Amino acid sequence: MTKIELACDLEGNFIAFRTETLANVGAYLSNFSTVTPTFLHGTLMAGPYKVPNVYVNVKTVFTNTAPVDAYRGAGRPEATYSLERVVDKMCRELGLDPFEVRRKNFVTTDMFPYTTPVALAYDTGDYHATLDKVMEMADVAGFEKRRAASAAKGKLRGMGLSTWIEACGIAPSHLVGILGARVGLYDAATVRVNATGNLSVMVGAHSHGQGHETVFAQIVADKLGIPESSVEIVHGDTAKIPFGMGSYGSRSLAVCGSAMSKAVDKIIAKGKKIAAHMLEAAEGDITFEDGKFSVAGTDKAKTFGEIAFSAYVPHNYPLETLEPGLEETAFYDPANFTYPAGAYLCEVEVDEGTGKVDVVAFHCADDFGNIMNPMIVEGQVHGGVGQGIGQALCEFTTYDENGQLLTGSYMDYAMPRAEDVPFYNVDYSCQTPCTHNPLGVKGCGEAGAIGSPPAVVNAVIDALQRGGHKHVTHIDMPVSPSRVWTAMNA
Amino acid sequence: MHNFDFVKPATIADAVKALGADGAQPLSGGQTLIPTMKQRLAAPTVLVSLTGIGEMKGVCMGDGGLHIGAATSHAVVAQEAASSYPALAALAGGIGDPAVRNKGTIGGSLANNDPAACYPSAVLASGATVVTNKRKIAADDYFQGMFSTALAEGEIITSVIFPIPQKAAYVKFNQPASRFALTAVFVAKYAGGVRVAVTGASAGGVFRWAEAEAALSSNFSASAIAGLSADASDMIGDLHGTQAYRANLVKVLTGRAVTAAG
Amino acid sequence: MTKVTMTVNGKSVSAETEGRTLLSAYLRDGLRLTGTHVGCDTSQCGACVVHVDGKPVKSCTVFAQDVAGADVRTIEGMANADGSLGVIQQAFQDHHGLQCGFCTPGMVMSAAALLAENPKPSEHEVRHYLDGNICRCTGYHNIVKAVMAASGQDVSALAAE
Numbered sequence: 001m002t003k004i005e006l007a008c009d010l011e012g013n014f015i016a017f018r019t020e021t022l023a024n025v026g027a028y029l030s031n032f033s034t035v036t037p038t039f040l041h042g043t044l045m046a047g048p049y050k051v052p053n054v055y056v057n058v059k060t061v062f063t064n065t066a067p068v069d070a071y072r073g074a075g076r077p078e079a080t081y082s083l084e085r086v087v088d089k090m091c092r093e094l095g096l097d098p099f100e101v102r103r104k105n106f107v108t109t110d111m112f113p114y115t116t117p118v119a120l121a122y123d124t125g126d127y128h129a130t131l132d133k134v135m136e137m138a139d140v141a142g143f144e145k146r147r148a149a150s151a152a153k154g155k156l157r158g159m160g161l162s163t164w165i166e167a168c169g170i171a172p173s174h175l176v177g178i179l180g181a182r183v184g185l186y187d188a189a190t191v192r193v194n195a196t197g198n199l200s201v202m203v204g205a206h207s208h209g210q211g212h213e214t215v216f217a218q219i220v221a222d223k224l225g226i227p228e229s230s231v232e233i234v235h236g237d238t239a240k241i242p243f244g245m246g247s248y249g250s251r252s253l254a255v256c257g258s259a260m261s262k263a264v265d266k267i268i269a270k271g272k273k274i275a276a277h278m279l280e281a282a283e284g285d286i287t288f289e290d291g292k293f294s295v296a297g298t299d300k301a302k303t304f305g306e307i308a309f310s311a312y313v314p315h316n317y318p319l320e321t322l323e324p325g326l327e328e329t330a331f332y333d334p335a336n337f338t339y340p341a342g343a344y345l346c347e348v349e350v351d352e353g354t355g356k357v358d359v360v361a362f363h364c365a366d367d368f369g370n371i372m373n374p375m376i377v378e379g380q381v382h383g384g385v386g387q388g389i390g391q392a393l394c395e396f397t398t399y400d401e402n403g404q405l406l407t408g409s410y411m412d413y414a415m416p417r418a419e420d421v422p423f424y425n426v427d428y429s430c431q432t433p434c435t436h437n438p439l440g441v442k443g444c445g446e447a448g449a450i451g452s453p454p455a456v457v458n459a460v461i462d463a464l465q466r467g468g469h470k471h472v473t474h475i476d477m478p479v480s481p482s483r484v485w486t487a488m489n490a
Numbered sequence: 491m492h493n494f495d496f497v498k499p500a501t502i503a504d505a506v507k508a509l510g511a512d513g514a515q516p517l518s519g520g521q522t523l524i525p526t527m528k529q530r531l532a533a534p535t536v537l538v539s540l541t542g543i544g545e546m547k548g549v550c551m552g553d554g555g556l557h558i559g560a561a562t563s564h565a566v567v568a569q570e571a572a573s574s575y576p577a578l579a580a581l582a583g584g585i586g587d588p589a590v591r592n593k594g595t596i597g598g599s600l601a602n603n604d605p606a607a608c609y610p611s612a613v614l615a616s617g618a619t620v621v622t623n624k625r626k627i628a629a630d631d632y633f634q635g636m637f638s639t640a641l642a643e644g645e646i647i648t649s650v651i652f653p654i655p656q657k658a659a660y661v662k663f664n665q666p667a668s669r670f671a672l673t674a675v676f677v678a679k680y681a682g683g684v685r686v687a688v689t690g691a692s693a694g695g696v697f698r699w700a701e702a703e704a705a706l707s708s709n710f711s712a713s714a715i716a717g718l719s720a721d722a723s724d725m726i727g728d729l730h731g732t733q734a735y736r737a738n739l740v741k742v743l744t745g746r747a748v749t750a751a752g
Numbered sequence: 753m754t755k756v757t758m759t760v761n762g763k764s765v766s767a768e769t770e771g772r773t774l775l776s777a778y779l780r781d782g783l784r785l786t787g788t789h790v791g792c793d794t795s796q797c798g799a800c801v802v803h804v805d806g807k808p809v810k811s812c813t814v815f816a817q818d819v820a821g822a823d824v825r826t827i828e829g830m831a832n833a834d835g836s837l838g839v840i841q842q843a844f845q846d847h848h849g850l851q852c853g854f855c856t857p858g859m860v861m862s863a864a865a866l867l868a869e870n871p872k873p874s875e876h877e878v879r880h881y882l883d884g885n886i887c888r889c890t891g892y893h894n895i896v897k898a899v900m901a902a903s904g905q906d907v908s909a910l911a912a913e
Contacts, residue, residue: 209850378893382890383888387891394667412730414667415667415796417879417883418879418882418887419882423893485738486732486735489734491772494771517815541818587885588808588881590813
């Protein structure tokens with residue numbers, strides 16, 4: 001339960017956000033139960049805004065209910081929800097345009113690196129760009145025409161905005177150490193080149209559908225100028241992989257991918273040493289490009305395959321300075337969190353008779369920094385937004401007064417189905433590469449679930465307000481048909 | 491689930507005999523009974539499948555209206571009743587999902603009488619006749635409360651006869667998790683009057699909304715019920731909807747069903 | 753124990769069953785065909801959908817003894833004879849219609865049943881038909897796209913990427 005207060009001037013410039021939260025963590029401690037509502041929520045309570053004052057007070061409360069742990073977004077959806085709902089409410093009360101209010105309060109591109117009042121140092125971003133982009137994607141100017149068409153069908157129509165930021169690529173060990181963590185959150189990769197020139201890459205992250213086997217292989221293959229089919233990604237077997245910290249917190253690419261990139265750099269560095277020896281040149285004269293090690297300014301070169309083979313059958317290496325074999329391990333400990341951000345616009349139709357809400361459009365303009373594999377990024381945003389729509393409209397874990405779980409199966413826990421969501425309109429062309437990891441990536445796994453719930457709820461409130469239900473300023477999630485109808489008829 | 495012996499008779503007579511055994515229960519589509527047995531809320535020692543009985547399957551016009559064999563799946567009803575009784579076919583086509591519709595049966599639905607099931611509202615609104623291996627039961631006598639029917643121990647529904655109405659429509663508002671009816675209304679207009687049967691709303695199961703029937707019998711249009719309201723105190727209130735909300739749905743869906751009926 | 757025989761993916765198969773043996777267990781444990789997944793307790797999620805006599809059913813809510821002698825098709829039977837992916841499977845791969853893959857067998861089997869009865873479904877018809885198949889990973893976007901692509905329809909204009 002959160003109470004959030006926003007102080008601003010009459011032009012809508014933010015002065016302060018004050019948040020008081022009571023977080024139910026269930027009956028027992030678990031891995032992230034107390035981290036989620038405190039560090040992963042409190043530190044995001046400035047949002048993408050240059051608000052000068054932020055106060056957050058979180059009490060975690062043990063109750064006789066199931067223990068909680070990190071769920072997609074882990075604290076950042078809560079932060080975004082509180083911020084974007086109170087900003088939306090403020091715009092309505094003061095009669096201000098929600099897009100203009102965001103614009104005037106956004107951190108601007110000349111302010112980076114920007115340290116917020118709640119301790120995070122945003123490295124880079126362009127929040128105006130994603131807002132402009134989503135407005136273009138959503139044809140905001142055409143909304144009134146669409147609203148009239150919905151009205152002709154007997155439905156209310158509303159539009160809801162959410163401008164979000166999050167901290168992921170978890171986590172810089174020195175930062176979380178200051179916050180009390182006793183474990184570092186680096187990750188690791190071992191790249192083993194075989195004599196045949198194909199590679200096994202052992203990674204500490206684990207893929208359960210996010211496509212690491214595809215995108216990690218793609219990155220390695222790109223860096224080495226070899227076919228992707230030559231790269232095997234090995235994960236999930238602790239007997240085979242270096243010790244890693246796993247997949248969560250949108251970190252696999254940013255942290256493990258960076259470790260892997262460093263390991264490949266070490267492979268290239270050794271490859272240059274081998275090439276120098278084979279080509280009888282100085283190491284400093286060796287360049288590596290498009291899968292070939294060359295002596296600069298000449299056409300003397302060796303392919304990656306020739307180097308790999310040589311590494312395993314050498315007979316004349318200067319063994320003091322050059323060992324056989326071509327296998328390197330690297331660790332990567334992030335210097336900072338990464339800060340993906342974006343702007344979401346949701347349109348809903350509301351049936352006044354039943355209170356049913358239909359999401360008829362959902363537009364996402366996200367800044368994930370460099371994009372490695374567009375199809376995978378889209379898939380992550382699709383799934384995250386679907387999850388957020390579920391949270392906003394129908395998913396609900398609840399107990400009766402005796403602590404009996406009422407939503408213990410899909411008979412009562414309502415998951416969104418294919419019919420409950422539209423195609424999502426997803427864009428990631430606004431890219432401000434992360435300044436502090438080798439790949440320049442920010443992570444995208446949780447973004448959809450972080451930005452979407454307030455976009456949906458803002459859209460519902462907008463629809464009701466436009467429909468004349470001026471007394472409805474908030475409905476708690478899930479915004480079920482019964483709750484919508486009850487709010488309208490209160 | 492506890493174990494049991496499974497038998498699949500080919501005739502009604504064999505089924506009745508098999509059901510005479512101690513701890514024997516009938517199994518039709520199984521879409522409700524099997525999940526119930528998984529929870530150990532039912533533990534028959536003998537399960538008598540009824541879906542191997544040819545004489546209990548099929549959709550055809552006959553004396554008194556549309557005859558539907560009790561072991562006929564929802565998918566088959568949705569397909570084969572479409573020309574004779576479109577509103578009934580549409581109801582069948584909206585139960586569960588495609589896979590559930592290939593197994594679930596009208597007999598199973600009626601014998602179970604879940605207070606949020608769809609078929610009870612069609613049967614009650616149509617004034618249909620429930621035909622068992624022993625007798626014929628009028629719809630108004632059949633439904634006796636949540637999960638409770640007029641069926642005696644060991645009595646099997648063999649078919650249901652639906653008189654064909656002049657106009658009819660079924661409007662269902664889904665409980666978002668189970669896709670059962672949070673509230674649903676079947677409106678049917680016959681020469682003798684209009685019947686309005688509501689499911690999903692009352693703890694007593696399907697019921698007829700008498701005031702609406704009277705108003706609609708003299709004026710079959712949504713405006714006829716504009717001044718009416720269903721009694722909220724009789725309604726179910728749960729995490730999916732308050733009593734007042736269900737009462738509201740009864741009214742809204744009845745109006746929409748009347749409009750849809752044409 | 754009763755021996756139950758049926759045809760699965762074109763081959764006659766038999767396994768010992770109890771009365772309570774579900775078709776899903778018969779396939780997974782009895783025949784080691786673990787492509788059919790069991791996802792929930794309440795016959796909601798659809799990960800277990802297979803075809804019985806050409807119709808999609810939830811194999812976790814059918815007793816094996818009740819379908820003795822039936823013609824059953826599972827996800828393992830959806831590939832081509834030479835082992836290459838079937839049309840629907842290939843479309844799921846091409847359009848990233850799966851992430852963790854848990855719901856995928858049920859999605860493919862439901863999609864196959866849909867396309868058999870409605871060869872060129874609209875977006876709405878696809879979404880409606882998949883009402884009994886729950887997915888968390890994809891938000892359904894690429895699944896719907898894959899099914900429409902598998903039906904031979906042009907999906908390049910679909911609001912998306």
